[in-house]
Amino acid sequence: MKRNAIADMINWKKDAERKPLVLKGARQVGKTWLMKEFGKNYYKSFVYFNFDEEDTLKSIFEINKNPHRIIEMLSMIVGEKILPEETLVIFDEIQECPEALNTLKYFKEKANEYHIIAAGSLLGTLLAKPKSYPVGMVNLLDIYPLTFDEFLEASDPVLFCYYDSIQKEQQIEEIFHNRLLEAYNNYLIIGGMPECVDSWIKYKDPARVHQIQRELIEVYESDFSKHNGKVNSGRILMVFRSIVSQLAKPNEKFMYGAVREGGRARDFEEAIEWLVSAGMINRVYNVSKMEHPLSAFDKLDQFKLFIFDTGLLKHMAGIDNGAILLKTDYQFKGPLTENYVLQQLRGQFEIEPRYYSNKNSEIDFVLQNSMEIIPVEIKGGEDKSAPSFKRYIADAQPKHALRFSKRGYRKDGAITNIPLYLARKVKDLI
Template sequence: MVLKGARQVGKTWLMKEFGKSCYSSYVYFNLDEEEELKSIFETNKNPHRILELLSLIVGKKILPGETLIIFDEIQECPEALNTLKYFKEKANDYHVIAAGSLLGTLFARPKSYPVGMVNLLDIYPLTFDEFLDAMDPVLYVYYQSIKKGQQIEEIFHNRLLEAYNNYLIIGGMPECVASWVKYKDPARISQIQKELIEIYENDFSKHNGKVNSGRILMVFRSIVAQLAKPNEKFIYGAVREGARAREFEEAIEWLVSAGMLNRVYNVAKIEHPLSAFDKLEQFKLFVFDTGLLKHMAGVDNAAILLKSEYPFKGPLTENYVLQQLRGQFPVEPRYFSDKYREIDFVIQHGTEIIAAEVKGGEDKSAPSFKKYVADHKPEYALRFSKRGYRKDGYITNIPLYLARKTKELL
C-alpha cells in the first residue's frame, strides 16, 4: 500500500499506528533521513535480498505477515517505489506500506510507478467530523446520530456552529488540532500554520524536478488574490502581469499533483456526466486545508468569531465546503459559470446532477441558483449556510457543519 498526501497530514503517524495495532511488530525506514538506504534499492532488485539487508540494518528478523515494513519519504528514492512491484510478484507474503509527501508529482512522470501493483490511498487533513471527534467527543456522538430530515435542536445547532467557526481558524492539519486540544492557544495555532507554509514553500524549490520553482511559488502565493476576485476564476495575469497559460500550466499541475491545491473545473452544461462538459481552460484553485488558507489570507480570528460579514468570507466558506465534499462522491465537484449566472458547486450523484449554493452566513439571496432551481425543478438542490437543517420547496438547506454528511442526507 502507498499513502500519498501533502507533507504533515499524518501519514507517518498512521503507518506506525497501523504497525503497532495490527502487527506483532514493524520496521521503519526513512529514505530522506537515511541516505545510505538508497544504495540497497539501487543495486538490488530481488526483494528477498533487500529484506536480508534491511534485517541486518534493524538488527531483527523481518517475518512475513507479522512484521509491517514501512518505507517513509519514498519519493526520495524512485527505485524503492519501483521495487514494490517485485515485492508483489516475488515476496507477496511480506506486508509493505510506503508513503511520500510529493508522490503525486512523481506518479505524473512515466515509468516511476508500479501500476496495478499497489493499493493507493490519499490522505487529507482532518475533515470537520474528525476534527469534532478530537475536540468534543460528546458533541461528536450527537453529530453522528443526525439522520436525513431530522430536526436539530437549537442548543446543538449553536454548539456545532461554534465548532465550525473554530474549524475555519484551526483547520484540519493534525499538529494544529493536537495543539488546540492541548493548549487552547490561538497564537500557537497561527505559529504552526506559518511554519507549515514555510515548509511547503521550501519544498517547492527542493522537489520541483523540471518545473520552475519560482513559478510554483508565484502560483501558490497568488491563490488568495485569485479567490478574492469577484468570480474567483484562476487568471494567469493575476500571478504576473502579462503572464500566459503555457508559462504557468506546469506549476499548477505540480501543485495539484502534490496535493497542495484542489482544482475545480467550470462545466459548459449542468448535465450527466459532468466531466464530459469540462472547460479545461476555466477553473478555480483552492487550498487543501481551510485553516492554512485563512492564515495565508490574514483573516483575523475575531472576524470569524464575531462578525456576520467580513472580507474573504465567501472564498473561505467555499474552500471549507470543497474540503468536506472531496471523497464523498466518485466524481470531483465542478462549478458552473457563464455570462448570466454562476452556481458555486455542481455535484454528480449517480446519474443525478445537484446544484449547490454556498453562503457564509444566513443570507438566502442567490438569484442564479434560485432561477436554475425554478427552471429545472431538480430532485435535489442544496444550500450550505449557517441556517438550520430544513427543506424550503425544492431547496434543502444544509448547515455548514453538516457538509461532510452531504451524501448521507440525500
C-alpha cells in the same frame, strides 16, 4: 486522533488482491503517524525505514531486485525477523530512493505475502510521471488534512457523539446547532493540519496555532524553492501566493494575468499541475452543461483553485479570528466558506465537484451522485438570496438542491438547507 483513512487501510489489509500501498498527500498531513499507528494497532509488529534519514538504506535497493533478499537484509538491519502477514514494513520518504519505489512492483509480483506501505513528500509529483513508479502494481491512498468530523472527534468527543448520530431529515435542537456552529467557526480558524489540531486541543491558544500555520507555509514555500525539476520553482511560488487574490475576485476564476501581468497559460500551467499533484491545491473546473457525465463538459481552460487546508487559507488571507467568531461580514467570507465545503466534499463522491458559470448565472458547486446532478449553493452566513440557483431549480427541477449555510437543517421548498457543519455527511443525508 482518529483518522478516517485507518478504515481504508484495514480494508487494504484484508483484501486478497492487495498490492503494496502508497500514501500520497501534502507534507505534514499525518502520513508517517498513520502508518505507524496502523502498524502498532493492526499487526504483531512493524518495522520503519526512512530513506531521508538513513542514506545507507538506498544501497540495498540499488544492488538488489529480489524482494526476498531485500527482506532478509532489512531484517538484519532492524535485528528482528520480518514475517509475512504479521510484520508491517513501512518505507517513509520513499521519493528519496526511486529504486525502492520501483522495487514495489517486485513485491507485488514475487512476494505479495509481505505487507508493504510507503509514503513520501511530494510523491504525487513523482507519481504524475508514469515512468518513475510501478504503474498498476501499487494501491494508492490519498491522505488529506483532518476533515471537520475528525477535528470534532478529536476536540470534543461528547459533541461528536451527537454529530455522528444525526440522521437524514432529523430535527437538530438549537443548543446542539449552536454548539456545532461554534465548532465549525473554530475549524475555519484552526483547519485540519494535525499539528494545529493537536496544539489547539492541548493549549487552546490561537496564537500558537497561528505560529504553526506560518511555519507550515514557510516549509511549503521552501519545498518549492528546493524543487529542481523541469517546472520553474519561482512560478510554483507565484501561483501559490496568488491564490488568495484570485479567490478575492468577484468570479473567483483563476486568471494567469493575475499571477503576473501579461501572464499566459503556457507560463504557469505546469506550475499549477505540480501544485495539484503535490496535493497543495484543489482545482475545480467549470462545466459547460450541468448534465451526466459531468467530466465530459469540463472547460479545461476555466477553473478555480483552492488551498488544500482551510486553516492555511485563512492564515494566508490574513483574516482576523474576530471576524469569524463575531458573526461579522468580511470580504473573504464567501471564498473561505467554499474552500471549507470543498475540503469536506472531497472523496465523498466518485466524481470531484465542478462549478457552473456563464454570463447570466453561477452555481457554486455541481455534484454528481451516480447519474444524478445536484446543484449546490454556499452561504457563509444565514442569507439565502441566490437568484441563479433558484432559477436553475425552477427550470431543471433537480431531485436534490443543496444550500450550505449557518441556518438549521431543513427543507425550504425545493431546497434542502444543510448547516455548514454537516458538509462532511452530505452523501448520507441525500
